[in-house]
Amino acid sequence: MSPMIKLEVVTPERPVFSAEVAEVQFPTASRGYYGILPGHTPLMTEVGDGLLYYVQDGQQHWITVFGGFAEVGPDRVTILARESETVAMIDLERAEASRQRALKLLKEALTEHDLAIAQAKLDASLIRLQAAGHPAGHGF
């Protein structure tokens, strides 16, 4: 059997995911991605908002992550996320409603601060929609 990586995603609210996977890719705080294969050199970095991607049994899967830290060892990836959910945990209706709300807020925003909050909300909802395979998420 080819070497595997133990991927663990935990948040303060709950452990989200834990399994042996073949490949992991996660977003970093500097807007890029890290791709991890087994045997990767030990690494610590900040995680950004976006989609984590992993390969298990030749299949691709997605997990949303919102901020936190990643610790990588030769045979493990540990993500300490501020928030995170697997596709099964995503509430599609809620994400869509949140997207509509964010779009409305974005139009009404008066200050820079409001604008930033609305934009962050929109991004978060789009990430969730994209993970769940919703058409609205594809523009992201």
Next chain:
Amino acid sequence: MAGLQDIRRRIRSVKNTQQVTKAMKMISAVKLRKAQERLVALRPYASKMMEVVRRVVGRIRGDAEIQPGPAAQTFLSPREEKRIRVMLVASDKGLCGGFNANVLKAANVFLAECSAEIVHLDVVGKRAAEWAKKHGLTPAGEYLNIPLTGFQRVVTEISEGAAAQYHADEIDALYVIYNYFNSPIAQTPTVFRVFPMEMDRSTEDREAIEIPHLLEPDPNSVLETLLPRFVETELLRNLLESSASEHGARMAAMDKASNNAGEMIGKLTLTMNKIRQASITNQIIEIVSGANA
């Protein structure tokens, strides 16, 4: 001997008390479940966080080329503990067995033994505030009647305040005194030093020393963002431990009280029946002897 009426009244009153303690037990069970759920969910995150921080700190320490930044120093170089900040966590309400007494005793012992001259005290819970008053201490922060949802705010306030104080050279360490949640019926009063971090060689990860971690973008900025989150997570965990312990302790205390009330009712009922029996016997004797006469 107490009259039949008196005993009946006692039984009624004990029954009322038993109903109250039973209800309290049930309420505590619900609250315990809520707190425990959050605690059990947070614990893996907290222990992973601790593991990761240890690794990064071990790396910075093990590499002479890396100059420790201000955040790293906070957690690495213990100063002599002359001024400390202590967060004392007890409950707002009583009727929870030895819960408060145990943690306050631990606080007494800790303050008697520590070498600090100045203690900044933060109290969580009315019982902790009363304890501080009794000992002539003025708490810097008082957090009373905090619901589960309000913990985050307390944690943020204390951790940010403590970090600022540490950097301004006003305190040398941050401690938490709380009840550790072993199980719903067992709590251990615990004194925990959040920072400077306790790092002994045996707990440091061997691997971290053998293969150095890449730290992106650089070790100090990673630690800079990591450490405040670590402190917050630990404080939040401690508050949840205490909350779960409190409800567990109250549930156990109320369960015992309900059982005791049940026993008491049994004894009183027995006495009542004896008296009733005695009076019936008396009446029969009177009637029989009257008929004989």
